[in-house]
Amino acid sequence: MFDHRKYRAFTPIRLTDRTWPDQQITKAPLWCSVDLRDGNQALINPMNVEQKTRMFQLLVKLGFKEIEVGFPSASQPDFDFVRKLIVENLIPDDVTIQVLTQAREELIARSYESLAGAKKAIVHVYNSTSTVQREQVFGMDREGIKAIAVQGAKWVKAYSEQYPDTEWAFQYSPESFTGTEMEYAVEVCDAVIAEWQPETGRKVIINLPATVEMSTPNVFADQIEYFCRHLAQRQSVIISLHTHNDRGCGVAAAELGIMAGADRIEGTLLGNGERTGNMDIVTLGMNLYSQGIDPTLNFSNIKEIIEVVEYCTELPVAARHPWAGELVYTAFSGSHQDAIRKSIQYHEKHQLPHWEVAYLPIDPRDIGREYEAVVRINSQSGKGGVALVLERDYGISLPKWMHSEISRVVQKASENTGAEITSLQIKTLFEQHFNRIPYGWSLNGYDLHTNQSIVEGRFNVAAQLPAFEGKGTGAVEALVHALEQRFNVKINVTHFDESALTEGTDAKAQACVALQIDGITYSAVTSADDTSAAALQAVLSAFARSPFSQTALEQKIA
């Protein structure tokens, strides 16, 4: 039964003098990837050694310096993978591998066995401390649970002494930390830290997991600030966070947790992991990047990251995934496209020192995304977007009044199909409706004479109609006059624009014309070697689209 009364609200700790809301993140935290452990333990098909190797190589390439490579006492593939990394010398000198183990002697012993020969490694031991786990899973009181942690810490230290050639660091997680009374979490961690004696120079990491996300991120931040303030040897310990995403706030909790004093963050690429996943390191890293902070991880090839993650996890990355998804830099809606187009033009024109483009929080090219994907056209799109596609993909720059003309045609086509219209389809529609010279109406030649500031013109078209003759203050006016006389219509030139074409095209000039005949507008765009030819052809093409041009053919037949 769907009944909210089955649940009760999370009880926040009382921290009235919190300082974290006034903090700002100014540098990247230390990172630890747990893709190969927490990510792996959540998969339908856990990664095989080959997949793990591929993921490890990617993590190294991205710049991770600490990588939890598995739970070697849990399965043979995990054990074998750790051995492979060490035996085949696959771990760069500046990278430290980490393994997870429960606080059980045989598992700790097996973990060390897997790490034999490593230059340096972090042994990560955990046990659960929350009220629920104490009462329901372990059936123990506070002292009993603390004893598991302390005993685990002792074994971790004792077994490390059997491998003196390795530089060891120790990590402890009070699993289900967020469901634990804070003063008790501090008590347990203080006891573990006392066993490991960080004051002697040994690196000790205390990792605080939101094993299951239970509260809003501000409550988590309060817990972290409380913990950091009360830990006896805070200065000698690296505080790490390990958030999950059950409420969809894994990244937010980690960010507020950094503001509250944490030094290190555990997470996975694109957020794979238990249930709704671990904290997504790509998202947090890109959040920093978009604020002008070096994430110290290189996400410039997001395509490769997605490919490897999908290959190793056998799970797809969502199209709307923050920063990485296929559609996250794409605007379909008209007003967004218009704003992006103007904003990018403004940006380029004014050479702005920082990226500030409407609807695009970062430059998609920074992570290997092309501009092509930014604007895609369907029935939700507008004239700005269509104009952008023609400019961007084909160098066809149209005057503003033409944008709505071509957009109307594209919108109609999109409504008819109910689907996206590709860039090539837009170009084809443009050519069919505005750019193609209607059969029989190409300008074969023309003569222009100026007589006392009046231009007299004689115009031949391909259909071998009798030459048109007319006069006016310019060539266009002369041709319009000729058409009016010949077909007995009134023609208004409502728009006329000429522009030089960019280098690299055969034609040198482009003319855009709109004629209004009997209340209806007919438009055409023509390019030619010279401006007069382009303008005259544009007038002929526009006129040819009107029903009056039919008369011409009938006349010819007669």
Ligand SMILES: CC(=O)SCCNC(=O)CCNC(=O)[C@H](O)C(C)(C)COP(=O)(O)OP(=O)(O)OC[C@H]1O[C@@H](n2cnc3c(N)ncnc32)[C@H](O)[C@@H]1OP(=O)(O)O
């Ligand atoms: C939040 C997390 O992500 S924690 C990490 C979880 N990761 C994994 O579970 C990795 C895969 N796990 C496994 O392969 C196995 O569970 C193993 C190898 C770790 C242990 O295997 P097994 O001993 O066969 O089984 P299982 O996990 O059910 O053991 C449970 C026992 O461990 C105890 N236990 C559980 N966690 C811990 C811990 N952190 N420290 C000490 N004891 C623990 C339980 O109380 C229980 O004891 P009981 O047998 O007296 O009731």
Ligand SMILES: CC(C)C(=O)C(=O)O
């Ligand atoms: C083992 C710990 C760190 C964990 O994965 C969790 O609590 O989520």
Ligand SMILES: [Mg+2]
């Ligand atoms: Mg976890």
